[in-house]
Amino acid sequence: MGNNDLELQVVRKQFRKFGTEIDFQIVVADESQVTQAQEDLAQAEQQCDKIEKIFSRFDSESELMKINSQLGKSFQASVQLLRIAELALAYHEKTHGYFDPRIIGELEESGYGNDFDEIGSAKILEKKKSVDFGKQLEKDLIIKDRGVTFIEKMDFAGVVKGFTTDTIAEFFKGCGWKNFLVDCGGDMFFSGKDKNNNPWYVDIEGIPYQTLMLELEQNAIATSGIGKRKWEIDGKRFHHLIDPKNPEKYSFDLKSVTVVASHARDADVWAKTLFIMGGERAKSIAREKNIACAILDYRGGAWISTELKKYLYQNNEQKN
Secondary structure (H helix, E strand, C coil), rough: CCCCCCEEEEEEEEEEEEEEEEEEEEEEECCHHHHHHHHEEEHHHHHHHHHHHHHHHCCCCCHHHHHHHHCCCCCCCCCCHHHHHHHHHHHHHCCCCCHHHHHHHHHHHCCCCCHHHHHHCCCCCCCCCCCCCEEEEEEHHEEECCCEECCCCCCCCHHHHHHHHHHHHHHHCCCCCCEEEEEEEEEEEEEECCCCCCEEEECCCCCCCCCCCCEEEEEEEEEEEECCCEEEECCCEECCCCCCCCCCCCCCCCCEEEEEECCCHHHHHHHHHHHHHHHHCCCCHHHHCCCCCECCCCCCEHHHHHHHHHCCCCCHHHHH
């Protein structure tokens, strides 16, 4: 599948899941592949349904919320939840604690206890016992064999969209597709060529495409920012990207951070982490860890890492 025939077309599936827009596209060579592509897209949507039912914090019947409702009790976890829990522990260590699924309490107390569409009627909740973010995550998120125990409530939203993007990308590859796009609310994976038999060209929100365009063929990209997830209650401003090292402080210095990586889950986590770190600290870590990223601030400034320049569209390179 996915040959270089010039008569390429796109078979597409769009729907809403995880509180955001989902867009899957498969590039097919001829009409004979359309039906198979449609069937695979339908299966991909079903996989998203299953993942949402496991991880939604707005559904009391989700696997995540059942465990959250019985802290200290060991549960036999699904394969997906076990994998996400393992990733959460790994990312917590890699990001030196900036990625922390225990921030769910801070989100709820700041008014983000229900779906974001309902946040207009939210109120700041009375402060409960604070989570000790200085404590190692593995003390509050315990994995033993197939059993998972939460000592504190968890929210894995910071990695679930990226994980879903990667899961669907691997599914499409397993079906034999070479040219496709997986977009889970901005957590995206690009494979092969687009319908014009070119690499996938991607711009970064906030930077004119004439100035900067990326060329991706087997890469993931994710952007984190507060443009769509910020709110105000009683004159106090909040957003969803909480710094576990200083949960009372909500920084509004940066506009967004975009990261390109091999996997969407890595791009997603590092985009959030760099945003929370803030400008200078984020730039330093991006250099140290060779992260391909673009950091935009509200003053109109844009910082492009050396690693990201490797993905610049050829015409942009010539201009610069």
